[in-house]
Amino acid sequence: MAYSLLIRNCGQLLTLAGGPTDQPLRGPHLAGWRILENAFVACQDDKIVALGSIAELDEAQISAETKVLDAAGKVVMPGLVECHTHLVFAGNRAHEFQRKLQGESYLDILASGGGILSTVRATRAAAEDELLAIALRHLRDFRRYGITTLEAKSGYGLDKETELRLVRVARQAGRQQPVRVVPTFLGAHVVPPEYKGRPADYLDFLTREVLPELAGEADFVDIFCEEGAFSVADSRRYLQRAQQLGFGLKIHAEQLHDLGGCAMAAELGAISVDHCDYLNAADAAGVAATPTVAVLLPLVPLFLRQEKYAPGRQLIEQGVAVALSTDFNPGSCPSKNLWLALSVACLKMGFTPKEAIAAVTLNAAWALNLAPEIGSLAVGKRADLLVLDVADYQEIPYWLGENPVRNVVIGGQVQHG
Ligand code: NIG
Numbered sequence: 001m002a003y004s005l006l007i008r009n010c011g012q013l014l015t016l017a018g019g020p021t022d023q024p025l026r027g028p029h030l031a032g033w034r035i036l037e038n039a040f041v042a043c044q045d046d047k048i049v050a051l052g053s054i055a056e057l058d059e060a061q062i063s064a065e066t067k068v069l070d071a072a073g074k075v076v077m078p079g080l081v082e083c084h085t086h087l088v089f090a091g092n093r094a095h096e097f098q099r100k101l102q103g104e105s106y107l108d109i110l111a112s113g114g115g116i117l118s119t120v121r122a123t124r125a126a127a128e129d130e131l132l133a134i135a136l137r138h139l140r141d142f143r144r145y146g147i148t149t150l151e152a153k154s155g156y157g158l159d160k161e162t163e164l165r166l167v168r169v170a171r172q173a174g175r176q177q178p179v180r181v182v183p184t185f186l187g188a189h190v191v192p193p194e195y196k197g198r199p200a201d202y203l204d205f206l207t208r209e210v211l212p213e214l215a216g217e218a219d220f221v222d223i224f225c226e227e228g229a230f231s232v233a234d235s236r237r238y239l240q241r242a243q244q245l246g247f248g249l250k251i252h253a254e255q256l257h258d259l260g261g262c263a264m265a266a267e268l269g270a271i272s273v274d275h276c277d278y279l280n281a282a283d284a285a286g287v288a289a290t291p292t293v294a295v296l297l298p299l300v301p302l303f304l305r306q307e308k309y310a311p312g313r314q315l316i317e318q319g320v321a322v323a324l325s326t327d328f329n330p331g332s333c334p335s336k337n338l339w340l341a342l343s344v345a346c347l348k349m350g351f352t353p354k355e356a357i358a359a360v361t362l363n364a365a366w367a368l369n370l371a372p373e374i375g376s377l378a379v380g381k382r383a384d385l386l387v388l389d390v391a392d393y394q395e396i397p398y399w400l401g402e403n404p405v406r407n408v409v410i411g412g413q414v415q416h417g
């Protein structure tokens, strides 16, 4: 069968597919990094069927039906995998931005009934079709940035009905446009007003009443382990029960304090531990010894005016598998620009450009348990690809805040608009 799509004239084809296929890229040497120069990628339907240097192209596979995309000597790479977002919410928190600029901290605003709780009020009041329309608009913006797979957390309902609605909206949004959406249940975001002062009772309620309804609907269960949210002991108990019910585990931990949530979750076999700004070296060594991916979110400390960023360089040297994400949400990161996150990871966390690119592709795919299908370019993998407007990958983190994407291909289909 002829190729349905051929991308030719790729100046640099970043495959990220040279390393061991059964684990994320780790360590400072990034053995899996491969750049093919003057290369092509060929797809049939939604899969990659051939790639290599242009001399290896089998012209016999090109027919009148083959769509040919000329990469004009520029960079071609895997679609971005956005492995940590809070996609579905109503309203915004622009009013709190002022308070933050005047020096109020994230946890102070939350303790005063604002922050996450203010978005919960707006989200509970929104109709399902309104939430869906908002999510679809955000997904369109993400797609224009080259995101081809995106994780979407619930967490602004904090009651059974609204939390289930948020998961439903994420799934529905995934069906109505091309970006693949992976729903995560974050009912344990903070303690809702109805359970004020009774975090363990709220987690019992979620375990008893909500998790059983989510089998097959959400892939992962997440919890915010932090002062003012859930303790390590409560988080452990909740995650263990979620695991028994068959969910993969994620955790928001060490964002604002070093409580030990990352080490606990990695020990339970969590697929990822997210934030890690306050992760200490001993606990990081524990994480490095597991398959758990550390998802670092560099735009969050930037937006919260926090001096401390996750120790990315140190984590990489210690052999922790690291991914990067925006954490898109109305409170700590109202940005969908994953390219900016990648630049800030280089500037403030000590990533090299290669490490940062691996962190938003293959390692982010590992953080969603999807690496066998996406995150790198290899025969048999899904045809999620980007043609960029830069000629050298080193320009990617350099053009600060720009969107380098010229073409987005999802499942072998060139996207328009
Ligand atoms: O990942 N830290 C907890 N949750 C989100 C922020 C949610 C919000 O402020 O609305 C985060 O930063």
Ligand code: FE
Pocket: 084, 085, 086, 252, 327, 329
């Ligand atoms: Fe988050």
